[in-house]
Amino acid sequence: MDKAATTQVSELSNLDKGLINLLQKGLPVCERPFAEIAKTLSGMGIDTSEQEVIDHLQALRMSKILTRFGPMFDAACLGGAFTLAALAVPEEDFEKVTEQVNSFEQIAHNYRRDHTFNMWFVIGTESQAEIDQVIDAIEEKTQLTVLNTPKLEEFYVGLYLPV
């Protein structure tokens, strides 16, 4: 079942919306950051307090409206190797190949996309050599050729989805 079709869009208060927008941009680095956030929100006409910010933020995390909160590390700085890769999977084999590809623990994300190359996944490993090993293993398991598109240059990374 398509996950996108089954997930309900959440009803959000003005405070929640303000928090989601502000916190996507970033949290100040100081001893009491949520007091700063409360001040900023109050300045935007959303009257609130440090405690209320903490309570609402905890609730947003609990309900998984926010999937992560904290430092976003540059994955490549953590010493690993990464690539984006794709397969052109025959429609009748799609389910089987999904299982085969997902069975590798080095596959972090995998998306179905509407194209001849209809399966796109991120491989994350400790080393470049391991990337090549995983690609070889996927090719052997699926009997398909992997399209390997590692990043050559990063021009921008920064997700901001205003609500």
Add this chain to the structure above:
Amino acid sequence: MSVSTYQSNELTPLERQYILTTQKGLPIVERPYDVIAEKLNISVEEVLNLTKDLQQRGIIRRIAAVPNHYKIGYKFNGMTVWDVDDDCIQEFGRRVGKLPFVSHCYERPRHLPHWNYNLFAMVHGKNQQEIQIYRSQIKELLNDVLVQRNNDSSQHMSLKSNDMLTSTQILKKTGLRLKQ
């Protein structure tokens, strides 16, 4: 180039500990850095300085929240892909990356004859129409630098100058973590 900058970013044992302690998230309490200080057995000032330093070196991109796209209404994402003249990709890659609705923008290798796109830009929207509009705005920017390939009909090759691959299903999603 990204690869060379990372080499100057060797992590100290304390920095590794910091990452292991915070990569699952920052505690949502009045004084979150005090919690980290206690775990790392250093002062809160040291934690704050360490955080700022990691941020300045680009190891921490930002301290922020990541929403579940679907739960806040962004049900559509498009991976737009472009066949850009190699001489122009630096300048135009940066320009596409500056568009407010682009979340990721990378140069990636072509694999001719099957895959002729070298620039990838992700866009997100609340409906199909929204991401189509974003795609056409990128197209407007890139129009003069897209490669027009002569299609060889005898090989049944038809290479477009651009495309958008919309996601129709998440097949797997896990976080990338530093191992203990």
